[in-house]
Amino acid sequence: MLFNSPVFVVAFLPLCLGLFALAGWRFGPRAALVVLLAASLVFYGWWKPVFLPLLAGSIVGNYVWVRVMRRAMRRKPLLVAGLVANLGLLGWFKYAGLFAATGASLFGVRAPDLGIVLLLGISFFTFQQIMYLVDSYRDETPACGFVDYACFVGFFAHLLAGPIVRPREIIPQFVRHDGRVRSGDLVAGIEMFLLGLAKKLVLADSLARFADPGFRAAAAGHPLSLVEAWVALLAYGAQIYFDFSGYSDMAIGLARMIGIRFPLNFRSPYQARDISDFWRRWNITLSGFLRDYLYIPLGGNRHGEARRNANLMITMLLGGFWHGAAWSFLAWGGLHGIYLIVHQQWRRFGGRMGARLAQGITLLAVLVAWVPFRAESLRASWIMLRGLCGAGGVLLPDLIVKAVPALRLVATPVAVLPYLGAARTMSVVQGVALVGLAWGIILLAPDVHSLRVRGRNAALIAGFAFSVQALFFAPFARPFIYFQF
């Protein structure tokens, strides 16, 4: 079930909130949490009920394992076994196909069909449980009842795509929950949910119409002209931000409706001054996880410059690979690893530059890195990069060149720009205007969480009607980008 589908908004959510409040009022807080857990299982099983036992088994297995580990004299072997089991499950469902295909191509044989379907949300609920396992080993999180733990992992608001929440931040909230739905929380939650919904439906999904054709063309091996390539990349850069931050806002809002506070996951990342700053603003909860559960255990910056750089690169490569079973994600992570190392060296040698220039370079670097992230293959990435450099020519529609003849000096007029939408409508104008508006919001406006009441009112007025339009009248609901991870 998608947060941005009518069935979720008009049926599942009101029913779930109503039953939660009713159970809390009639039978107490434990009953309310059981209702929440049941609703989360329905939410998860909506797509493929066959995966429910796997999710349930993973939650029960981890909970029992941690209880055993807490009582054990020698905890470390149990921790390692728990990590191996969790990562093994993730590896099988997510990476077995890729390794089989890569191995088969290396040996020149046909790749076996393993028949594996990616378990929805496995990357997220695996990381949640690894955190609990490690924090319990370190005695950094208190023991809790099964229902609290199951809600911490399985709560539908963050089950499929995060945010990745710390056990010590969330479990106590479930333990202390009184089973009531407070009007202040409900209103604040609905408001945040609506703002996130507008980001997703009005901005991200509209931008996808201009990002997808260019990347699809590159995947099919067709060259892209300069304008097509840049519109596709800028549209994608804005799309993934509004899509994922919109999802995160919706998750934060959903949790808030029942009085649970999730941490912030985005803080205007494209306004970052440098690449380290970008990673403190983009997918903050994943960055925190990678820092605390990978980079620091690897040694962090405690063993000299070379080791720090190696740790950075390993962290970013694994972070990239976590996103998906494709070598292009590794390339994305590798690029960010290089950016971070270059930035560290720049700082180390006392390099300085103007704030605007630094922000511009950071933004360009992040955008370039989105190319392998979005492209379907490394070959498609190369085609897109060539287009961005102008190697595919500078083409513009006849209609526009006729309207602004000076453009003839730099552009070749053509009847249709094939990867910028329909032939007979002014999709170039629409695409450019939309990309301009989206980047204006991204670069100039504060994050929705920092907005005052007036700003939030304005955002709601601007977005609500368009959200209704997209929710009920768009031909289909577009899944969140991060659902595939």
Added chain:
Amino acid sequence: MRRLVLCAAASLALYFAAFAFVLHRPLSVGLLRMEMDQKLARGARLASPKLVVLAGSNAPFSHSCRVIGAMLGLPCENGGVAVGIGLDDLFARWSPLLHRGDSVYLPIEIQQYDITAAQNRMDMDGAWLFYRNRALLWHLGALRALAGAFGSTMPDGLEALAEMAAHAAGLGHRRAMLAAQFDREGDRIGTTLATADPGFLATLHRIEPGPRAIADGYGARETARFVRRLSARGVIVIGGLPTDFDTVRLPEADIVAIRRIFTRHGGHFVELPDRSRYPRADFYNSEDHLAQPCQYLHSIAVARALGPLLDRAVRPPGAAMRALAATCPSARMTIAARVE
């Protein structure tokens, strides 16, 4: 909560007011509507018996009323505009203009048959009708009217602002553009082989819907209703295949499904020996758009097929028409069989 409700209400009120009274797209959707209005006005002036060709852009790009009308000795209007103008809208506007003894030829694009009711409701003309002709929109049904009221996205709003500004600044003279692009029978002109876009055509790969999708589609049901209604009034309704690349697979089952939409409801169906499939070199800038020489060549074949169904003697095409048709790439191979 009151604040949220007020914001939501204000948002909806502003949205409806903006798209009902202020925002529209004069240079894109508006141009198509003007094309349609001109065609309807000319169609209304034609004396019966007359012939009308209706489809999406396949009609004006790949069919020439000038050729077909001359060969059949009938006044003819090419009433097709574009895929995206809902079939219900198109049929509702043409239906009152068609009388006993008139004929209508429908080479509807195959993807129009299998659209869903939801897709039809969201066709681009809904938003335009909400701005320009709310009475007709209401006539098309309550759900269509609701969808029309909610037919504009945020990018549409942005484009409307850009187009309205450009239009106000004098850019894009719509009447002049239409006069340059269409002849007096509503056929698309100026689509020469020299200005065709073979590079773009090479990238197009369409997969036609299957027979079940065609038969069950909302577009098929809408077409069947139109055929039934007109046939009952004594209008001769003839279905046909749209033009497409000869590399696009069109199974026999698909043709049977399309034929049934017409023949089961009182209409006729013509299938040319080549199934209206041509090499890519014959096209202009889309699968549905033949370049003008090939538009003439195809229309000559269509006129010959329509003649017996309309009980009309088929005259040979004029010398100028023959000469232009002979320059179509596929005509060079079959010129003797087709033109002579």
